């Protein structure tokens with residue numbers, strides 16, 4: 270038996286007025302997910318433990334079977350594992366976004382945050398900007414490392430885990446009240462604006478009408494994580510396919526195989542087919558038992574508040590990932606169980622995450638069901654199946670309960 274998770278980041282949503290009070294999942298043309306839903310258990314899963322913040326860190330740990338209350342020690346330390354930075358016990362890892370602030374004459378505190386992703390800047394351009402920041406601001410206490418696209422890393426030697434606001438939670442707002450209380454971190458952010466706003470890369474971006482990448486933004490602080498190995502825990506050899514350091518870092522921590530897919534970049538235009546084919550290969554040719562395919566695009570489109578592109582991202586996931594994996598597995602004749610779900614909702618109305626339960630499909634090629642339901646939030650709720658503890662989902666997938 271082979272085991273597959275397809276994780277559509279932020280795919281769940283709420284009814285939207287312009288969509289006749291339907292959700293993007295209800296409106297999207299998803300014949301593959303609907304076919305699977307008919308043959309499967311359909312239900313709702315709570316991936317965010319009560320009282321915890323609805324981050325992709327917490328939710329994906331849960332879907333991989335790690336109780337966030339035990340294993341969560343911050344987002345950035347997980348990403349550091351993927352970036353290859355070995356944290357000392359006294360190091361604090363902090364996510365260092367490159368964001369777009371309003372390019373006006375107002376003091377830093379009065380600027381508005383326009384985009385947490387600087388127009389999904391390329392890693393190549395971002396690396397040049399992080400280098401410019403590093404030259405001016407790095408010292409014995411603060412070190413800067415390049416991650417992927419707008420997502421980078423700062424290590425604060427002998428620092429503290431302090432509460433910092435994720436930039437995607439405050440899009441369109443004046444930043445003053447959301448800046449770090451820690452003065453040193455705030456100063457680094459302020460100085461970064463002076464370094465970056467008129468950097469040649471940003472002058473070019475302005476000319477091209479692209480969002481400028483003119484400030485760093487700190488959030489997601491934490492300490493070195495300690496995950497039990499996935500194989501020890503589940504007696505399954507597991508592999509991870511994702512564009513983002515968060516998921517790749519969780520996999521490094523869990524001693525899973527990390528598969529790099531060329532062209533997988535976390536955007537709407539990622540290499541969907543490449544991810545699907547890499548998953549099939551690791552299961553059928555390399556004989557791994559479990560693969561986790563993470564697709565970031567629906568979440569990013571949610572953060573952008575772009576309903577048409579969120580629908581597109583869901584349709585791409587359906588036709589260019591799930592369909593390919595399903596058909597290749599069927600053709601191989603190997604039995605498999607397939608779990609399709611988001612980690613959390615990223616509703617268009619709020620452009621950030623919520624803690625609501627998410628719809629899941631659990632398919633078993635050896636026990637096909639014959640139901641009438643389709644894959645969406647409303648029908649998943651109507652079935653009455655509920656998984657209260659998201660971190661038990663893998664046990665369901667492995668049929669271990």
Ligand SMILES: O=C(O)[C@@H](CO)OP(=O)(O)O
Pocket residue numbers: 278279324325326420437568569572
């Ligand atoms: O990587 C990030 O900065 C965030 C926002 O895009 O991702 P997610 O919403 O998946 O936590």
